Amino acid sequence: PIIFYLAFILGVSLLSLELTSNNIFTLATILVVMSMIPIALTKITQPEIPARERISVPRLLAISPLALATSFISGMLVNDFFTMVSVFLLKLDFSLGEISLYLMASMIGGFISQLPVAGLSVRIGRRNTILICAVIASLTTSSGIFAIFQTNSTAWLQYIIAFILGCSLFSLYALSIARANDELPSNMNTVEVSRGLLFCYGMGALIAPPFLGFAMGLSSQYGFYAFFGIFLVILLLCALKTKPIPKAEHVDMQLTTPIATASAVEDMLESNEDLVPFNEEAVQEYQAAFSDEEQTNAVHENQETTVQTVVEDEQKSVP
Template sequence: MALLLSTLFLFLGNGLHGLLLPVRGSAEGYSNEILGLLGTSWATGFVAGCLIAPKLVMRVGHVRAFSSFISLIAIIALLSGILVDQYWWVGLRAVTGFCIAGTSMIIESWLNERATNESRGTIFSFYISVTLIGVVGGQMLVGIVDPSTTILFMVCGILYCLATLPTTVSTAATPQPLTSVRLNLPRLYHNSPVSFVGILMIGIANGAYGTLAAVFGSRAGMAPNVIAIMLSVTIFVGAIIQFPAGKASDRIDRRFVLAALSALAALAAIVLIILQPHDPMTMIILVAVYGAAANALYPIAVAHANDFASADEFVQVSGGLLLLYGIGTIIGPTIGGPVMTLFGPHALFAVTAMAHVLLTGYAIYRTRLRAAIPADERENVPNMPVSASPMSTPESLSLDPRSAPLPEQDDSEIPEQPAGATS
């Protein structure tokens, strides 16, 4: 519970910080390109953190590393309110992404260490729920206080500092060293071309929307509280739709489900471009349809890749796809910002629609080249973190019920450590 409480405060800060920057930046008159680079910078730092952070944690220990990462995040959140400068924000955002990867990996590995074969599924689901509640709760804070002041930046700093307390005072034993997953592009593509291309397209679409949706809302004249509701609804409906979408893909060819959902996301985006509704309720409904379809794609694409992989390859395949998704989230905002500048705020959905159309066409094309795995031989799709939320780390894959069984733990063999012990 101490770890999950730290997780809640961490993602409350993430949700608030991630939405506050584009809203405040838009009010400051920053260009779409710069605001897009905020997302690109964060995703680049996050991917780098997934690759480098385990080495840092192994050098200084989990508790010291966690405290250091959180301290940097809190400092950056406060500096962002002091140094209201677009170029400073882009650079600081990369450091935030790197540190968020480190803190998330520490929490996830710690939860995994305490899980048993019987409890890992429950812990996995509870962990996902806590992250979603945190992100949505943080986003809703934007509508409570005027984002043009420094108050919300200070609230971010407070939330991040609160995230350190439950973990640093916990007496639980620290986990085993973190693992890292290498990205093997040829192997990933050979395993499942649809998943390879699909995850990249999903990353591009979700990266563009996740970073620039607040900018779109601001440019379209929405109030900060309406923008927060719009983004929160996207996450909620994405979480709800995953279960029926996953069940459907367990019964029929997953590629047809991917194609159908991608087509629905593209259709919703095209309708938004054509209608350009000014009524907040109409906008939220259309965005909800978009979010429901777009956020259900990632777990189905991962499950499709694992249909063609052996059980002991789950972490390697899923971890590689996760890093590939990170590459897509770097590309999406980089493209989305200039497109919005050239064609207006609603052009953001042209970027997402193009990615989803490409995924739809490629998934249908591949059904003609490769037979589907029989339904009774597939792994069920568990609920996964929605891709609109902060990206998972390779450590979270160990918590997924589809990964290899954990060795049984004997709590009597776990040594008690003083509060604040490093390793």
């Protein structure tokens, strides 16, 4: 992810050079060819392609609904941000250089927030970290609507908003993976879960632009931030309805992007060969064990309450 963010920051900075349309495509071709050179010079063997397995979103929803919702909404918002923010800023009369600075500010925010967000999620839990990111991002979108009225310093206010949005939005996908891994049984294969989350991220990215376009059609100035605010509130409500996971059950959070996850899935296959496949029986066993644990805890709580009541009654009966 470090290379990804640095490359993206460098890429959007090229927009400020005000290149012609021919020069842009020429530069893009040169960069693509240069990216192929290390691959062509590296001696690697073709990895064995595993058998294709169906992705079951309902199974993933049964295990970790918050991870699924976070991945889906993250796909919607992050993809909408990159595909439609230029149109939004053009409506605000931003120049090409100002648009590149806005995108650069957002990517810098996403880049420097990865490690702090990972550390925070270890301390307070993934669910609480998702809550914090959703709250910060929703407040930032509200500030973005307010900043539009500030005609004297619109650009600088929007740069600050872009930076904060990058800090809060671009970590949601990694948090969804960490949340799912925390809730998985220790003997369950995680590859299918990562694929499922990536699939949900892609579905969110696929269906979101038309809806955002409709919102911006209703209000070209306020529709962009209003759309983000609505779905961030939905994510906030989803997080509030779930329970945090004890710190002892946390797994190490991997700093990742959807692109990095897609390339890393194959590397995970060898380390997951001895694990149980992601099937319906494993999900049912996990849910049954979780229900039994909750019932046992409830029985213990009832017993403790009964004992405490008896003790209080005895104390009251003593003269």
